[in-house]
Amino acid sequence: MLLLQSNHTSPSHFAKSSGAGCEEENMDDDALRKAMLVKLIEIEGYDSLEELMEAVFSDSVSPAICMNEDCNFVSEMEPDQDRGWCDECRTNTMVAAPVLAGII
Numbered sequence: 001m002l003l004l005q006s007n008h009t010s011p012s013h014f015a016k017s018s019g020a021g022c023e024e025e026n027m028d029d030d031a032l033r034k035a036m037l038v039k040l041i042e043i044e045g046y047d048s049l050e051e052l053m054e055a056v057f058s059d060s061v062s063p064a065i066c067m068n069e070d071c072n073f074v075s076e077m078e079p080d081q082d083r084g085w086c087d088e089c090r091t092n093t094m095v096a097a098p099v100l101a102g103i104i
């Protein structure tokens with residue numbers, strides 16, 4: 001009688017470490033939103049964010065700006081719009097001022 005003693009120590013620990021994905025885009029995105037907000041306030045001719053927000057909340061519409069570089073297309077949209085259609089770029093890149101400001 002033979003007792004099969006299989007003490008196989010197979011290295012089958014599939015601990016896949018995904019450490020190669022440096023996603024530090026949050027800071028950049030935040031900075032971009034702030035920059036676009038400042039640009040939007042300028043284009044619309046407001047003196048400050050507060051002034052623009054007052055107009056937004058009394059009208060229930062908001063100026064939105066295209067987030068694509070070198071586009072600067074501005075249009076009236078819903079104040080909570082964050083993927084509006086840009087007629088220039090033909091992409092959903094329009095973001096309304098309150099969203100840029102982080103209010104909505």
Ligand SMILES: [Zn+2]
Nearest residue numbers: 066071086089
């Ligand atoms: Zn655009």
